[in-house]
Amino acid sequence: MSSFNISSNSLKENCNLSRAITIVENKLDGYSELLSNIYHLRKNIQKIGITGPPGAGKSTITNSLCKDLLKEDQRIAIISVDPTSPFNGGAILGDRIRMKDIHDLDNVYIRSLGSRGSAGGLSETIDEIIILLEAAGFDRLIIETVGVGQVELDVINFCDTIVLCLTPESGDDIQMMKSGLLECADIISINKSDRPGSKKINIFLNQLFDISQKLRKPPVLNLVALKNKGIDELALEIKNHYLFLKSTNAEIKRDIERYKKLAFNSIKNNLSNEFLNEKRMSFINKEAKKENIKRISPFKIFKKLPK
Numbered sequence: 001m002s003s004f005n006i007s008s009n010s011l012k013e014n015c016n017l018s019r020a021i022t023i024v025e026n027k028l029d030g031y032s033e034l035l036s037n038i039y040h041l042r043k044n045i046q047k048i049g050i051t052g053p054p055g056a057g058k059s060t061i062t063n064s065l066c067k068d069l070l071k072e073d074q075r076i077a078i079i080s081v082d083p084t085s086p087f088n089g090g091a092i093l094g095d096r097i098r099m100k101d102i103h104d105l106d107n108v109y110i111r112s113l114g115s116r117g118s119a120g121g122l123s124e125t126i127d128e129i130i131i132l133l134e135a136a137g138f139d140r141l142i143i144e145t146v147g148v149g150q151v152e153l154d155v156i157n158f159c160d161t162i163v164l165c166l167t168p169e170s171g172d173d174i175q176m177m178k179s180g181l182l183e184c185a186d187i188i189s190i191n192k193s194d195r196p197g198s199k200k201i202n203i204f205l206n207q208l209f210d211i212s213q214k215l216r217k218p219p220v221l222n223l224v225a226l227k228n229k230g231i232d233e234l235a236l237e238i239k240n241h242y243l244f245l246k247s248t249n250a251e252i253k254r255d256i257e258r259y260k261k262l263a264f265n266s267i268k269n270n271l272s273n274e275f276l277n278e279k280r281m282s283f284i285n286k287e288a289k290k291e292n293i294k295r296i297s298p299f300k301i302f303k304k305l306p307k
């Protein structure tokens with residue numbers, strides 16, 4: 001597939017889409033032309049982030065949620081992001097099991113992303129991959145992120161609707177998350193509510209949000225994803241949240257910010273590629289090999305570079 005003749009239709013074939021993602025992920029030759037060619041094919045779709053502590057049931061929820069959303073949607077894409085995993089490619093074995101109902105469906109595309117590849121940093125890469133998925137004509141995108149670190153926070157910032165997945169045992173995690181994930185969660189799902197303590201944590205979270213400054217109080221749902229319990233409520237809340245975003249123009253504002261970020265990143269990358277030509281790179285390499293005391297300070301080298 002030449003990167004120069006990609007159409008929205010060719011991206012609808014999963015094998016072409018996978019190749020396009022690999023090109024973008026590894027910044028292979030022609031990657032920016034590819035993105036540039038398909039940029040106008042994209043349509044804004046709801047991006048749902050499913051995040052939360054390891055093992056809380058995110059993949060199980062994604063599996064059931066996707067099935068539920070497919071009652072209305074034609075096609076759904078799922079990205080599973082694990083910054084700590086060295087694996088990239090299709091869905092990793094565990095997810096294949098957890099997403100068993102949707103894994104083999106033609107209208108569901110699943111891709112896992114780890115730390116390998118992603119030449120420009122995971123979050124920049126994901127933003128570009130989202131553009132490919134938006135151009136490929138999916139109706140909705142689900143992004144599962146493992147863990148609760150900074151990279152996950154960066155990634156879910158691309159999402160319109162963030163579902164924080166907790167369990168009845170998440171009391172300690174909640175203390176840790178106070179400053180981060182809880183603030184950006186739009187919907188809370190307390191999964192594994194077949195276990196004791198699920199009502200207690202629901203009441204606690206509701207009280208916490210009663211006194212918080214959030215514009216829209218996040219609904220707190222009890223789920224048993226393994227048995228599909230609560231999934232239809234979750235799907236409904238996800239759709240309602242998107243309607244809310246549209247009604248407040250938040251979706252448009254987010255799109256404007258995203259465009260600016262993509263433009264700034266592209267300008268920065270192009271500038272540094274052009275600026276750091278062979279002559280200047282070899283100058284920097286030569287300095288780096290000198291004894292510390294003899295090196296030009298890295299904070300000054302900008303002004304000393306050859307013309």
Ligand SMILES: Nc1nc2c(ncn2[C@@H]2O[C@H](COP(=O)(O)OP(=O)(O)OP(=O)(O)O)[C@@H](O)[C@H]2O)c(=O)[nH]1
Pocket residue numbers: 053054055056057058059060061098146147191192193194223224225226227
């Ligand atoms: N009891 C109970 N177990 C569940 C439920 N949902 C998921 N599990 C189990 O919890 C375990 C972890 O589920 P996953 O869906 O893989 O969780 P995850 O958050 O995606 O895990 P990571 O991606 O590794 O962070 C699996 O063994 C599931 O079968 C539930 O509603 N009740």
Ligand SMILES: [Mg+2]
Pocket residue numbers: 058059060095144146
């Ligand atoms: Mg998972």
